[in-house]
Amino acid sequence: MDEMCHSARVIARQGRALKLYRDIRILLYVWSMPPSPKDYAEIYKKLQAPISTVYDCGKKCAPYNNGMPVCCTTDNAIPIVEKSEYVLLRSRTDMWTPFKPKNAADRAEIADLKGSACRAVECKGAAFCERDNRSMACRSFPFYPYFNPAGELVGLATYWSFEGQCWVISNIMIVEKPFLDEMLDSHELLFKKDDDWRKTYYDQSAQHRRVFSRKGEKFPVIGRDGSYFWVLPKSEGKMIPAKKADLMKLRKGFPNF
Ligand code: SF4
Numbered sequence: 001m002d003e004m005c006h007s008a009r010v011i012a013r014q015g016r017a018l019k020l021y022r023d024i025r026i027l028l029y030v031w032s033m034p035p036s037p038k039d040y041a042e043i044y045k046k047l048q049a050p051i052s053t054v055y056d057c058g059k060k061c062a063p064y065n066n067g068m069p070v071c072c073t074t075d076n077a078i079p080i081v082e083k084s085e086y087v088l089l090r091s092r093t094d095m096w097t098p099f100k101p102k103n104a105a106d107r108a109e110i111a112d113l114k115g116s117a118c119r120a121v122e123c124k125g126a127a128f129c130e131r132d133n134r135s136m137a138c139r140s141f142p143f144y145p146y147f148n149p150a151g152e153l154v155g156l157a158t159y160w161s162f163e164g165q166c167w168v169i170s171n172i173m174i175v176e177k178p179f180l181d182e183m184l185d186s187h188e189l190l191f192k193k194d195d196d197w198r199k200t201y202y203d204q205s206a207q208h209r210r211v212f213s214r215k216g217e218k219f220p221v222i223g224r225d226g227s228y229f230w231v232l233p234k235s236e237g238k239m240i241p242a243k244k245a246d247l248m249k250l251r252k253g254f255p256n257f
């Protein structure tokens with residue numbers, strides 16, 4: 001048995017078990033047969049739509065991160081990909097290279113990867129981004145497939161640890177339906193290729209509920225049909241429709257619109 005990484009690379013800061021961007025990016029799980037490079041190519045084809053065709057979110061968060069999009073700098077997030085995904089990326093581009101730790105903190109961040117099916121990588125930076133050769137994590141961030149306690153994939157939730165840094169998290173009403181549909185379709189294909197991924201996100205969803213229940217706060221989910229819901233704290237995952245006016249309050253979590 002091999003270990004699996006969570007290439008969605010963001011689950012950091014929300015429970016030391018998963019890591020994606022900087023503090024949390026490595027989710028290790030028992031894993032039998034990771035998706036092949038060919039599988040990832042198929043999955044990539046299903047996940048190409050931008051979150052929004054109206055807003056360039058990188059321009060929204062970069063002014064607060066030394067001019068660089070938050071999710072595209074290894075200071076915030078060291079990308080972790082499955083080795084098979086990396087094989088595909090290397091066959092298509094020279095944009096990705098193995099991540100070179102610059103200090104002890106970097107080395108500690110990626111220490112858990114040793115012996116796993118994953119590796120830490122880095123791209124050439126936002127100025128050289130090749131849209132078609134972004135990783136699965138790049139394509140998905142800041143969203144992950146959200147499962148209710150019954151194990152149903154009911155929509156998308158966000159990596160809450162990036163609240164205040166990621167503009168999209170504070171403005172989730174800008175998400176367009178093609179992105180939503182493609183996120184769900186591509187991840188359902190991923191789960192079909194390896195069901196451990198489903199468990200990964202099921203656990204991530206449970207962790208999301210636990211963290212917000214401890215805080216006594218609700219969190220938003222974009223439903224499969226594009227409507228919005230709140231997941232209520234201490235409610236065993238009860239979801240209620242979200243009013244637009246309440247969702248607008250999320251904007252207060254970021255310095256600008
Ligand atoms: S997804 Fe979030 S962190 Fe990444 S560029 Fe857009 S606003 Fe910035």
Ligand code: SF4
Nearest residue numbers: 072123125126129138
């Ligand atoms: S490949 Fe593009 S989207 Fe992904 S981290 Fe690099 S610059 Fe950002």
